[in-house]
Amino acid sequence: MGVSYNDFVIRFANVNGSGSASANGMFAKALFRMGIPVATRNIFPSNIQGLPTWYEVRVNERGYLGRRDGVDIMVAMNAETLVEDVASIKPGGYLLYDNSKPLAKILRRDDIIEIGMPISTMLLPEFVDAKQRSLFKNITYLGALSALLNIDFEVITGMVATQYKGKDALIAPNIHALELGRKYAYEYMVAPLPIQVKRSDKVGHRIMVDGNTAAGLGCVYGGATVCAWYPITPSTSVAEAFELHANRLRIESGTEERKFAIIQAEDELAAIGVVIGAAWNGARSFTATSGPGLSLMSEFLGLAYFAEIPAVLWDIQRAGPSTGMPTRTQQSDVMAAAYASHGDTKHPLLFPATAKECFDFAALALDLADRLQTPIIVLSDLELGMNDNLSEPFEWDDNRKYDRGKVLNAQDLDNTEVFGRYLDVDGDGIGYRTYPGTHPEKGAFFTRGTSRDEFAAYTESPEAYEHNMQRLLRKWHTASTLVPAAEISQQDNSQQGNKVGILYFGTTALPMPEALDLLVEEGIQLDTCRLRSFPFGEEVRTFMESHELVFVVEQNRDGQMRKLLINEGEYNPQDLISITYYAGLSISAEFIKGEVLEYYQANKKLPRLTQVQS
Amino acid sequence: MTFVAKPKAHHPRLPLNEIGLTRRDYEGSVSTLCAGCGHDSVSAAIVQACAELSIPPHRFAKVSGIGCSSKTPSYFLNKSHGFNSVHGRMPSVITGANLANRDLHCIGVSGDGDSASIGMGQFAHIVRRRINMLYIVDNNGTYGLTKGQFSATSDKGSTSKKGAPNLYEPIDLASMALQIGASFVARSFSGDKSQLVPLLKAALHHKGMAFIDVVSPCVAFNNHDGSTKSYEYIRKYGQNVVNADFIAEHEEITADYQPGTVEDINMPDGTILRMYKLDENYDPHDRVGALNYVQRRKEQGEIVTGLLYVDPDAIDCHDILRTVAQPLNEMGELELCPGNSALASINESYR
Ligand SMILES: Cc1ncc(C[n+]2csc(CCOP(=O)(O)OP(=O)(O)O)c2C)c(N)n1
Ligand code: SF4
Ligand SMILES: [Mg+2]
Numbered sequence: 001m002g003v004s005y006n007d008f009v010i011r012f013a014n015v016n017g018s019g020s021a022s023a024n025g026m027f028a029k030a031l032f033r034m035g036i037p038v039a040t041r042n043i044f045p046s047n048i049q050g051l052p053t054w055y056e057v058r059v060n061e062r063g064y065l066g067r068r069d070g071v072d073i074m075v076a077m078n079a080e081t082l083v084e085d086v087a088s089i090k091p092g093g094y095l096l097y098d099n100s101k102p103l104a105k106i107l108r109r110d111d112i113i114e115i116g117m118p119i120s121t122m123l124l125p126e127f128v129d130a131k132q133r134s135l136f137k138n139i140t141y142l143g144a145l146s147a148l149l150n151i152d153f154e155v156i157t158g159m160v161a162t163q164y165k166g167k168d169a170l171i172a173p174n175i176h177a178l179e180l181g182r183k184y185a186y187e188y189m190v191a192p193l194p195i196q197v198k199r200s201d202k203v204g205h206r207i208m209v210d211g212n213t214a215a216g217l218g219c220v221y222g223g224a225t226v227c228a229w230y231p232i233t234p235s236t237s238v239a240e241a242f243e244l245h246a247n248r249l250r251i252e253s254g255t256e257e258r259k260f261a262i263i264q265a266e267d268e269l270a271a272i273g274v275v276i277g278a279a280w281n282g283a284r285s286f287t288a289t290s291g292p293g294l295s296l297m298s299e300f301l302g303l304a305y306f307a308e309i310p311a312v313l314w315d316i317q318r319a320g321p322s323t324g325m326p327t328r329t330q331q332s333d334v335m336a337a338a339y340a341s342h343g344d345t346k347h348p349l350l351f352p353a354t355a356k357e358c359f360d361f362a363a364l365a366l367d368l369a370d371r372l373q374t375p376i377i378v379l380s381d382l383e384l385g386m387n388d389n390l391s392e393p394f395e396w397d398d399n400r401k402y403d404r405g406k407v408l409n410a411q412d413l414d415n416t417e418v419f420g421r422y423l424d425v426d427g428d429g430i431g432y433r434t435y436p437g438t439h440p441e442k443g444a445f446f447t448r449g450t451s452r453d454e455f456a457a458y459t460e461s462p463e464a465y466e467h468n469m470q471r472l473l474r475k476w477h478t479a480s481t482l483v484p485a486a487e488i489s490q491q492d493n494s495q496q497g498n499k500v501g502i503l504y505f506g507t508t509a510l511p512m513p514e515a516l517d518l519l520v521e522e523g524i525q526l527d528t529c530r531l532r533s534f535p536f537g538e539e540v541r542t543f544m545e546s547h548e549l550v551f552v553v554e555q556n557r558d559g560q561m562r563k564l565l566i567n568e569g570e571y572n573p574q575d576l577i578s579i580t581y582y583a584g585l586s587i588s589a590e591f592i593k594g595e596v597l598e599y600y601q602a603n604k605k606l607p608r609l610t611q612v613q614s
Numbered sequence: 615m616t617f618v619a620k621p622k623a624h625h626p627r628l629p630l631n632e633i634g635l636t637r638r639d640y641e642g643s644v645s646t647l648c649a650g651c652g653h654d655s656v657s658a659a660i661v662q663a664c665a666e667l668s669i670p671p672h673r674f675a676k677v678s679g680i681g682c683s684s685k686t687p688s689y690f691l692n693k694s695h696g697f698n699s700v701h702g703r704m705p706s707v708i709t710g711a712n713l714a715n716r717d718l719h720c721i722g723v724s725g726d727g728d729s730a731s732i733g734m735g736q737f738a739h740i741v742r743r744r745i746n747m748l749y750i751v752d753n754n755g756t757y758g759l760t761k762g763q764f765s766a767t768s769d770k771g772s773t774s775k776k777g778a779p780n781l782y783e784p785i786d787l788a789s790m791a792l793q794i795g796a797s798f799v800a801r802s803f804s805g806d807k808s809q810l811v812p813l814l815k816a817a818l819h820h821k822g823m824a825f826i827d828v829v830s831p832c833v834a835f836n837n838h839d840g841s842t843k844s845y846e847y848i849r850k851y852g853q854n855v856v857n858a859d860f861i862a863e864h865e866e867i868t869a870d871y872q873p874g875t876v877e878d879i880n881m882p883d884g885t886i887l888r889m890y891k892l893d894e895n896y897d898p899h900d901r902v903g904a905l906n907y908v909q910r911r912k913e914q915g916e917i918v919t920g921l922l923y924v925d926p927d928a929i930d931c932h933d934i935l936r937t938v939a940q941p942l943n944e945m946g947e948l949e950l951c952p953g954n955s956a957l958a959s960i961n962e963s964y965r
Contacts, residue, residue: 032965033965207961207964207965208964208965209964213964217960220950220952221951221952222951223945223946223947223950223951225713225714225942225943225945225950226710226713226714226942228706228709228710245960249952249956250950250952252938255938255939256936257936257937257938257939258935258936258937258938259937259938259942259945259949259950260937260942261713261932261935261937261942262935263709263713263743265706265739266735266736266738266739267735269703269706269735269736270703270705270706270709270735270736270739271706272706273699273700273703273705273706273707273709273710273736274706274707274709274710274713275710276699276706276707276710277677277697277699277706277707277708277709277710277711277712277713277714278710278711278713278714278942278943279710279714280695280697280707280710280711280714281675281710281711281714281715281718281943282714282715282943282944283710283713283714283715283942283943285710285714299700300700300703303699303700393957393961393964394957394960394961395954395957396951396953396954396957397954398953398954400947401946401947402946402947402951434695435695435715435943436674436675436694436695436711436715436718437672437673437674437675437694437695437715437717437718438672439672440670440671440672440693441672441693444672444692444693444694444695444696445695445696446687446688446695446696446697446698447695447696447697447698448697448698449698449699449700450698458688
């Protein structure tokens with residue numbers, strides 16, 4: 001059997017709270033540092049300690065970052081999940097397990113290769129303390145893997161040294177545990193395996209980071225000064241990242257005082273209320289939440305829409321409805337976010353797909369909120385928010401100025417004849433606002449959720465109400481010209497007329513390059529449209545209208561983005577084919593390919609490439 | 615940015631305050647509330663207090679929830695921005711406003727429905743957080759705007775206009791404020807300007823959370839016999855324990871008071887709060903004692919009013935958060951953005 005390099009899925013099955021996260025993380029980081037593209041996924045329970053948890057690393061030289069079904073190497077360290085763990089191994093795959101206790105007969109499969117290692121027994125004489133022993137189990141299998149997969153040992157030992165910097169006493173025992181595993185693998189196992197890694201240059205200058213960290217950092221760069229939030233998985237780490245970075249980057253030298261304020265609110269209603277109050281008073285502010293929090297924030301979002309107050313809300317989506325599967329990913333808040341709140345309310349949405357885009361959109365959302373004087377909702381998800389994945393490095397243009405939108409200062413007011421908060425002076429639907437306390441005589445107005453005229457005076461006049469609602473629509477149109485455009489790629493193919501496209505957004509973009517490649521092998525070439533925002537721009541209409549059929553791929557049951565497109569774009573529903581995956585793991589390339597293929601098989605008239613590349 | 619308000623030609627009889635303005639400069643739009651509604655008297659008291667304090671009338675942030683009471687920020691301080699937000703959520707909105715600009719005087723107005731029912735959580739938590747503000751509840755024991763349902767501050771046994779008794783225990787917001795950390799707690803009555811105005815002035819000068827529960831009768835729905843929030847009832851059963859006065863410097867004690875019952879407190883901003891204790895055993899610096907006193911008197915059917923508790927050295931949320939002195943809303947990319955160079959090491963840490 002030939003050796004394959006840099007192309008496998010390895011899965012670690014552990015018990016939540018057993019300290020495996022750090023060893024598993026080191027594994028992924030080691031490959032990343034060897035220049036090999038890796039994508040990591042935590043599959044964890046909604047529990048703190050004791051329940052099963054998995055960590056999956058997809059290693060792929062071609063840089064495919066989407067989840068792939070089937071496990072090539074299973075590191076089975078949780079007796080409770082052994083049955084399903086063994087079952088998930090692909091034929092020809094490997095099972096690394098602790099054979100201090102023999103594997104039950106019923107678990108044996110003759111189409112996989114068992115690699116037993118008596119980790120518990122081995123560590124018994126080495127570490128007296130039981131807790132330590134259990135922690136070092138993880139490090140020991142990491143050592144064995146380094147031999148089995150041919151990982152540069154120095155990369156791993158170097159990482160141990162940096163990880164425990166300052167706690168030097170921990171370095172030696174960690175290295176010792178690594179060496180124990182490594183030695184065992186060389187002495188008693190067939191190391192290295194035919195599945196191996198080797199140094200590559202495919203990572204390039206990319207970094208490995210999770211989306212929530214990027215979002216929090218982006219809020220620091222984008223000038224957010226007020227953050228209010230209420231803990232909820234998988235969004236918590238957005239606020240935590242903001243705090244972490246602000247604590248370093250936003251401290252006034254000399255006084256050591258903070259140029260930011262964070263409130264852990266009593267609930268999501270309060271969190272969005274604080275954000276709206278701060279933005280009303282001229283500070284950039286944001287909150288982060290997930291589905292249940294979004295539901296609670298609805299009333300306030302309607303207020304901010306109608307009273308025209310900036311706000312930025314990060315929704316790190318998880319599987320709904322209700323509490324759903326709190327630690328599984330989905331893209332199922334599209335509708336709830338787009339139309340959050342009663343009455344004719346709608347909100348611009350941003351759909352980041354990478355950590356770099358989380359960073360960029362964090363600052364962009366703050367600009368857009370100020371410019372459009374309305375809430376901006378960024379729809380990320382657990383897959384992007386909580387998993388380390390490859391990303392372009394963060395960049396900031398030092399010439400960039402924050403766009404604070406239309407705000408009049410005291411001098412402006414002195415030069416203004418008539419100030420009407422809701423006067424559409426420029427014809428873009430956006431009025432001029434003032435911050436409280438700006439001017440002794442001019443520019444004060446009353447903000448309210450009730451109907452008002454152009455001068456912010458309460459009114460129930462039918463004409464004034466309609467006039468205001470129409471202006472909000474003009475503003476909505478302005479929004480469609482300001483939000484980030486969809487990324488469109490049109491294949492230069494030889495098909496005449498009957499063109500087919502595929503549309504997706506957010507983390508559904510991760511498996512897409514691979515899915516498209518797989519489809520080309522089947523003779524199917526699709527034009528692509530990656531949505532990055534709502535309201536949809538003209539480019540989306542052009543894409544929709546220049547294709548007879550568009551697959552809309554998303555991670556929710558009801559095809560919410562498809563419905564949003566139909567609703568807002570008035571497209572013929574029959575031209576939009578829904579492909580949905582919503583079981584809570586992230587969508588895979590194989591799945592997308594399978595669905596598209598199935599459709600093609602049922603509709604034989606659809607064009608295929610004449611020359612099928614196989 | 616500072617602005618000196620220009621003195622204007624005024625009605626000759628209206629006195630000018632220290633910055634050359636009259637009470638009229640602190641007024642708001644014409645009220646649309648019922649004639650005789652207690653809330654209008656509270657607004658008038660706010661106008662008077664702010665004028666007497668000579669605070670520039672545009673340097674306030676007025677925030678409210680929803681209700682007749684929450685409409686009132688329209689009726690005072692027209693030169694300041696106001697925000698009539700959503701029902702029960704004034705505390706969160708004003709928290710954000712205060713975080714954004716610590717230099718503005720924050721006035722939050724709420725109702726008993728707004729604060730003791732739908733907004734109970736936000737009320738409790740803003741008090742805990744010690745936001746530097748004046749929090750006023752216009753307490754009429756009823757939902758005025760939705761036409762007279764019982765509110766959570768209605769006393770058990772008090773009756774609706776149609777005579778139906780309230781079957782549930784009341785919530786005393788002043789007691790709650792005492793318990794969860796307000797550093798200034800008072801109760802007053804919309805009809806007693808001589809008590810309310812000095813309390814408002816003291817509260818506006820207090821650093822930290824200043825909470826005032828103002829019994830403010832609803833003439834439309836809760837001013838009948840059987841109501842414990844009627845003009846008549848509060849006049850009869852209101853018991854003032856500590857009168858506050860707000861003075862610029864240590865003046866002679868003019869009124870006829872027992873020795874030991876007058877106390878001057880130096881406020882952090884250099885002004886002086888003078889307290890006249892009407893019950894010599896009452897100690898307005900004793901939080902637990904105050905709570906106890908209020909509850910005991912309540913058992914006897916009395917409503918304790920006046921300055922119930924004050925901690926003149928209190929800290930506020932900005933102290934807790936250790937935020938900079940400069941208002942956050944004045945900062946731009948220069949102060950806030952770390953710039954591209956800082957990203958080099960950040961990117962490196964993710965490699
Ligand atoms: C979410 C929501 N629920 C209900 C209402 C209806 N509502 C308006 S005011 C009010 C009660 C106001 O009572 P209170 O705060 O005591 O004010 P008052 O009118 O007595 O001054 C209610 C229930 C609302 N505006 N919003
Ligand atoms: S209904 Fe009651 S609370 Fe409302 S304005 Fe009339 S008197 Fe005042
Ligand atoms: Mg009321």
